[in-house]
Each structure stands twice: as C-alpha cells, then as structure tokens.
Amino acid sequence: MPKKQEDKYYLGNSNLPSANMEFEWTPKMVRELKKAKQNILYFAENFFYIVNLDKGKMKIPLYASQKRVLRSLRDNRFVACLASRQTGKTTMMTIYALWIACFQEDQRILVVANKEQTAINIFSRIRTAYEMLPNYLKPGVIEYGKTSMKLANGSSIGISTTSSDAGRGDSCNVLILDELAFIPNNLVDAFWKSVYPIISSSKKSKIFIASTPNGTDNLFYKLYMDGMNKKSNWYAEKMLWYEIPGRDEKWKQETIQSIGSEEAFKQEFDCEFLETGDSFIDEEYFTKLESLIIDPKHIFEDGAYKIWEEPDVDCIYTIGVDVAEGVNKNYSVIQIFDITDLTEIKQVAEYSSNKINPFEFTTKVYEICHHWGAPPVLIERNNCGAQVVDLLYQTYRYPNIVSYSPKTGKSKFDRLGVYAHTNTKYKGVTNMRYWVHELKCISFRSKELVEELRNFQRKPNGTWSAKPGYDDDKVMAMIWALMILDNTLVQRYYEIIELDDNGKPKNIILSDFVHQDFKGFLNDYKTQNISDTWEPPSMVYHDINIGEARSEIDDMIADGWEILR
Numbered sequence: 001m002p003k004k005q006e007d008k009y010y011l012g013n014s015n016l017p018s019a020n021m022e023f024e025w026t027p028k029m030v031r032e033l034k035k036a037k038q039n040i041l042y043f044a045e046n047f048f049y050i051v052n053l054d055k056g057k058m059k060i061p062l063y064a065s066q067k068r069v070l071r072s073l074r075d076n077r078f079v080a081c082l083a084s085r086q087t088g089k090t091t092m093m094t095i096y097a098l099w100i101a102c103f104q105e106d107q108r109i110l111v112v113a114n115k116e117q118t119a120i121n122i123f124s125r126i127r128t129a130y131e132m133l134p135n136y137l138k139p140g141v142i143e144y145g146k147t148s149m150k151l152a153n154g155s156s157i158g159i160s161t162t163s164s165d166a167g168r169g170d171s172c173n174v175l176i177l178d179e180l181a182f183i184p185n186n187l188v189d190a191f192w193k194s195v196y197p198i199i200s201s202s203k204k205s206k207i208f209i210a211s212t213p214n215g216t217d218n219l220f221y222k223l224y225m226d227g228m229n230k231k232s233n234w235y236a237e238k239m240l241w242y243e244i245p246g247r248d249e250k251w252k253q254e255t256i257q258s259i260g261s262e263e264a265f266k267q268e269f270d271c272e273f274l275e276t277g278d279s280f281i282d283e284e285y286f287t288k289l290e291s292l293i294i295d296p297k298h299i300f301e302d303g304a305y306k307i308w309e310e311p312d313v314d315c316i317y318t319i320g321v322d323v324a325e326g327v328n329k330n331y332s333v334i335q336i337f338d339i340t341d342l343t344e345i346k347q348v349a350e351y352s353s354n355k356i357n358p359f360e361f362t363t364k365v366y367e368i369c370h371h372w373g374a375p376p377v378l379i380e381r382n383n384c385g386a387q388v389v390d391l392l393y394q395t396y397r398y399p400n401i402v403s404y405s406p407k408t409g410k411s412k413f414d415r416l417g418v419y420a421h422t423n424t425k426y427k428g429v430t431n432m433r434y435w436v437h438e439l440k441c442i443s444f445r446s447k448e449l450v451e452e453l454r455n456f457q458r459k460p461n462g463t464w465s466a467k468p469g470y471d472d473d474k475v476m477a478m479i480w481a482l483m484i485l486d487n488t489l490v491q492r493y494y495e496i497i498e499l500d501d502n503g504k505p506k507n508i509i510l511s512d513f514v515h516q517d518f519k520g521f522l523n524d525y526k527t528q529n530i531s532d533t534w535e536p537p538s539m540v541y542h543d544i545n546i547g548e549a550r551s552e553i554d555d556m557i558a559d560g561w562e563i564l565r
Contacts, residue, residue, distance in 0.1 A: 010141040015131035019140040019152035029136050036137060037103040040074050041067055044095045049132040057132065065243035066092060073208055076235040080224040081210040084269045087239040089210040093176050094125045096208060097157055100174055102130075102138050106154035109174040112162060112191075114183040119159035122178060123147060126157060162191040175199055175207045181214035181221065188219050213273045215458065221273055241269040257503035262438070264430050274458065285440070289450045292443055301351070305368070308445040309348040313518055315340045316494075316510060317348070317372040320481025321365055322473050323385035326357040333477040334365060335449075336372055337442075339485065342506055345435060345442045348372075350449065352474060358384045362391040366398060373516035376400045376493045378480035381417030389417035400514065404489060418480055422463065428479040429464045431486045434504065449474045 010016035023029070036043040041062070050060050062070075066088055072079050073096050083089040097109050111126075113119040127149065130138060140152035148158035162183050175195060180188065199205045211220045227236030241247055256265045266272040296306040311317075315338050324330035334351035351368055353361075365388060369377055377400060379389050392398045393416055405419045418424065436442055436453075444450050455470040466472035484490060490505050493514050498507035510516070 010144055013131075015135070016144060017135045017138065017140045019142050021135070021140050023136045025136070032134075033137060040070050040095070040099050043099050043103075044070065047133055047137060048095055048098070048129055050091070051128065060091065060095075063088075063244055065239045069237050069239060070095065072235055072237050073206075077205070078207045078223075078227075078232075078234045079209070079237055080220065080227050080234050081208070081237040081239065082224055082271050083210050083212060083239040084241040084271055085212060087241065087244055089239065090122060090125065090178070093122060093178065093208065093210065094129055097126055097174070097176060098129055098133075101151060101155040101157050102133070102153075104153075104155060107156075107173045109155070109157045109176065110172045111157065111159045111176045111178070112195075113159070113178040114162050114187070116159075116161050118178060119161060120147065123157070123159045162187045172198055173202065173205050175205075177207070177209040177211075179211045180209050180223075181211040181218050183218075185218060192219060213267055213271055216273050238271060240271060259430070263433065285437075286450070286454050289444050289453070290447075292445070293447045293450060294445055296445070301353070304353045304356075305349070305351045306446065307349045309338070309346065311348075311372050311518055311521055313373065313516065315373075316508070317375040318481045318484045319369055319372065319375055319377040320477040320479065320483070321377060321379040321385075321388070322477040322480065323358060323361065323380060323383070323388050324354060324473065325384055326353070326355055326361065328354050330354060331471065331473040332356055332358075332361045333473045334368055335474065335477040335481045336368070337478075337481050339508070342485070342508065343439075343441050345482075347443060347445045347449070347478075350446050350474065352448070358387045359391070362388045362395070365392060366396045367520060369398065370517060370519050371521040373518045374398070374400060375516070376402050376484055376514070378402045378404065378483050379417050380420045380476065380480060381415065382420045385417065386415075389415075400493070402484065402489065402492075404483065418483070425463060425479075427486065428483050432479045432482050434502075435482055435485065446474065449478065 008018055008021050010018050032046075036047060044060065045062055046059070048060050049057050052058050069079075069081055069092050072081075073092070081089065081092075093111065097111060100107050101109055111119055111122050113122065123146070127144075130149070138151075139155070141149065142152055143150040143156075148156060150156040172195065183191075199207055209220060209223065213221070215221070223232070223234050224236050226232040227234035241252070252265070252269075255269065256262050259265060259268065263274070267274050294308065296308050297310065298307040299305070300307070318337050318339050320335045320337075322331075322333045324332045326332060331352045331354045334349075335347070336349040338346040338348045349368075349372070351364065356364065365377070365379070369375070377392075377398070379385055379392070379401065381389050389401060393401055401416045402418065403416050404424065405415075405421075444453075452466065452470065452472055452475045455467045456464055456472055456475050457467055458464055466475075484493065485505055487503070487505075490496065490508065493511055494505070494508040495511055496505050496508055498505075500506040
C-alpha cells in the first residue's frame with residue numbers, strides 16, 4: 001500500500017483512485033467485479049448511481065425498455081435507438097460508456113453531440129457515475145478533466161461536436177451519438193465522412209445512436225429505417241413514452257397541454273416521423289379559408305395598409321411585426337388581430353411594404369399600434385428588427401414592447417423584442433398551429449396571408465418556412481402576434497378568466513396595468529380616400545367653339561388690347 005494518502009487518490013479525491021492504488025481483495029469483491037464485468041444489467045442495477053433532486057444519491061431503477069436497449073447495445077455493433085422524450089436515453093449512453101471503459105482495456109470512447117454544452121453535460125453525468133462506483137470496481141485515474149478522462153487500463157472517454165474533423169486521424173472503438181436527427185445535414189455529412197471509415201475499419205468497433213425523430217430527410221431516419229427493414233447491419237431499437245411506469249392517458253393529455261399540440265406530442269413522444277414538405281394546412285381547409293377572404297373596408301398608403309374592421313375601444317388587440325431592410329425584397333409586415341373572443345379570433349388589419357426602411361418603419365409601427373389602442377406588440381428583434389425595437393422604445397417610449405427570448409445553456413437574452421432563435425420559432429409555430437390548425441378559430445381576411453400559409457411547409461430539420469421562391473413575412477408577423485397567447489406570455493398582459501380543455505387561455509381580459517390608448521386613426525389619414533376603391537374627382541365640361549385656330553392677335557384682343565391704326 002502507498003504510504004502517503006495523496007498517492008492513493010488522484011488530486012486527493014477519495015472517489016478517484018490513482019493508477020497505482022492497491023486493494024485487499026475479499027471474495028465478495030472478486031465475485032462482484034466478475035459479475036459486473038460479464039453482465040451490463042448487473043453492473044447498472046447494483047452499482048450505477050444517479051443523484052435525484054428529492055432523494056439524493058440512489059441506484060437507478062431500470063425499466064424493461066431500458067434493459068432491452070442495454071442488451072441490444074451489448075449484443076450488436078451498430079444500434080440506432082428511436083427514443084421518446086424523457087425515457088432515459090442519456091442515462092443509457094452513460095451506463096454503456098462507463099461499462100465499456102471500466103471493464104475493457106484500451107478502448108477509446110467518443111461521445112458526440114451537436115453542441116459543445118450538450119456533450120459536456122453528458123460527460124459530466126459519466127464523471128459523476130464513475131465517482132460513485134466503488135473504488136475496487138473501477139480502474140484508477142491517469143487524467144481527469146471536464147471533457148475527457150483516461151484510466152489506468154488504457155481506456156478513455158472523450159467528447160466532441162459534429163465538426164468535420166471530429167475523430168479524424170485517431171482510433172475510436174465506441175462512438176456514441178446524441179440526437180443525430182437534429183444535427184443539420186451539412187454538418188452530419190462532413191462528420192460522417194470523417195468518422196465512419198475509422199469505425200467501420202475495425203471488426204469490433206461499435207456505434208450507438210439515440211435520437212427523437214425529426215422528419216425523414218436526415219441520416220438518422222435512413223439508418224433507423226434500414227435497420228427496421230433489415231437492409232443493413234444496423235439494429236433498430238425503440239423506447240416509447242408508455243413504456244415508462246406511471247405514464248398513462250392522463251399523463252399524455254397533460255403533456256399535450258404542456259407542449260401545445262397533439263402533433264408535437266406525436267413527434268416528441270409517439271416517435272412518429274412527420275414528413276418533410278408537409279403543408280401547414282390541408283387543401284380542404286385552404287379552400288374554406290379562401291372562401292372567408294373579403295375586401296378591405298379601408299385601403300391606405302398606396303395599398304400597403306389594409307383595414308377590414310375599424311378599431312373598437314371595447315376590443316382587445318395583439319400586433320406582430322416582421323422587419324425587412326426595405327430594398328424591394330422581403331416585406332416589413334404588421335399584423336393586427338382581434339383576440340377579444342378566443343373562440344373567434346379575427347384578422348382586422350395588415351400593413352405590408354418592401355420599400356420602407358427600418359427607420360421610417362419604426363414611425364409606421366408606432367402610428368399603427370396607437371390606431372389599435374397601443375396593445376402589446378411582438379417584434380422580431382433579429383437583424384434590422386433590433387433597430388426598430390430600440391427606436392420604438394428609446395425615441396417613442398412605446399410602453400408595451402413584448403420581450404421573449406430563448407434560454408440556451410447558461411445564456412439568456414434579456415433585451416426587448418422577440419429573439420427568433422430556433423427554439424423560439426419552433427414554439428411560435430407550435431402555438432400558431434394550435435389556434436389555426438387544431439382549433440380552426442381564426443378568420444383570415446388577407447388573400448396574401450392565406451397564400452403564404454398554403455406555401456408554408458416543414459423543412460428537413462423540423463422547422464417551418466416558405467417553399468423556395470415564396471415569401472413567409474406575413475406568416476411570421478402572424479406567428480409573433482399570436483405568440484402573446486402562449487402560456488409563458490399571456491399572464492403578463494391579461495387576466496385569464498377561463499382555460500380550455502388543453503390548458504390554453506379561453507377567456508381573457510386586459511390586466512389593470514395595460515392602459516389602452518386609441519388615437520390617430522382617421523386623423524392620420526383624413527386627406528386620403530377611405531372608401532374601398534379610389535374614385536376620380538368630378539369633372540365639369542364646358543361648350544367649346546370648334547373652328548379655325550385663334551391667332552396670337554385674337555388672344556390679345558380678347559384680353560383687352562387695342563390695335564392702333
């Protein structure tokens with residue numbers, strides 16, 4: 001035995017035995033070591049600990065589906081696991097990586113995620129589980145960092161992101177990939193070309209991929225379906241939500257309420273591969289929406305500002321804004337919706353121009369918002385939208401600019417406006433689909449908006465945007481306008497009188513601190529025509545004596561001049 005205590009442990013940590021630490025083995029320790037090495041389930045159920053927020057350190061209770069996946073990992077080289085949210089797939093990665101590292105020599109295990117912070121979080125769980133193992137069960141530590149560890153048996157665990165040079169030029173015995181379906185195709189292609197030849201060159205190397213579905217146009221879908229259809233050496237596994245004890249129909253309905261739509265549940269929990277290219281609305285519903293289109297009651301600004309209903313002080317409005325550069329390409333759009341009755345939401349006005357610059361557009365936003373009582377306004381802050389948001393607040397002191405920002409890792413954006421992060425857009429589209437696609441409670445008046453909805457489709461990465469060659473500016477402005485009804489925002493500005501069966505607001509009134517301020521509607525446009533169509537001014541016709549052309553002398557005489565003779 002080493003004489004000095006610090007020689008026994010790495011950096012003095014009693015949970016990290018050093019490479020030269022020795023043990024006085026008991027028969028029980030030898031039996032436990034042998035069983036854990038031979039049986040991954042025995043290792044997991046008897047020695048793998050997690051830290052529960054309520055119960056503290058505890059052994060993990062493996063469910064039948066998790067045991068099935070662990071056996072598949074043990075028995076197959078290439079495993080693609082289609083996993084529902086919250087089924088413990090990250091725990092499966094941790095158990096498997098740790099079991100290989102502890103009981104097989106000279107194994108290089110690489111954990112890959114699309115974001116560095118995600119990979120670090122997974123590795124942190126591996127480190128925690130390693131430290132909780134009995135010291136006699138684990139190889140000693142040679143190196144121990146935040147992104148990698150090297151053990152005395154020659155095995156190591158490291159992390160990487162999906163860059164094209166990940167793992168290039170180095171051996172890798174076990175590759176673990178997290179959420180492959182959500183990594184952009186351009187990154188996946190370069191990464192796969194870099195890493196896969198290294199893995200496949202060995203007869204014993206393994207790959208474990210676990211992901212929730214995200215459309216059909218990605219590598220994970222291909223690998224999983226090839227495994228399902230026995231077209232490759234990939235083995236397909238699946239972990240569904242109802243395989244976790246305690247999850248029943250009541251849990252399903254509560255989860256649907258929480259995430260906002262049944263379609264989102266189908267992808268995130270039922271593991272359905274929703275088709276890329278799906279239209280936002282089906283053809284039958286599109287025909288119905290077309291039939292509801294009507295001409296505006298007022299048209300201003302050379303056709304840019306269309307109004308279907310005049311402002312009503314007794315109504316509640318929401319406004320969404322999408323900002324463009326004003327160089328005759330994309331459109332700067334303001335969408336106004338009447339949300340007084342959430343069972344019959346109405347589009348009441350729309351402003352759209354691809355010529356107005358952001359500085360002038362700010363003034364337009366301010367004026368139009370006050371036409372409708374200065375309600376909460378949601379403005380996409382990205383790019384030149386930041387200029388509009390900041391000017392609207394600093395110059396005009398507009399009181400109701402909504403802030404909505406994603407939290408990514410440890411970072412959270414906290415400035416005014418809506419940050420159109422991938423997560424924000426996903427939540428915005430999910431929220432809009434609830435009101436448009438599921439409840440079908442919105443009356444659209446704008447022909448252009450309905451056309452954009454028709455060409456709004458699902459992309460390969462699971463997001464939604466316009467088909468190539470089409471615009472979605474009016475749709476995006478509508479997304480932000482309806483975002484005020486998301487559960488995370490609605491309580492800031494309204495009192496919720498009643499919720500619907502899905503936990504969404506059904507009846508709302510303005511909060512006391514939101515003061516409506518209607519002004520300037522007809523005053524701003526009093527010199528403009530207010531009828532639906534422009535009418536020319538009346539003309540007065542006079543009798544004209546048609547004859548020979550008059551000379552300049554005749555004109556002078558008519559004006560009072562006399563000819564001297």
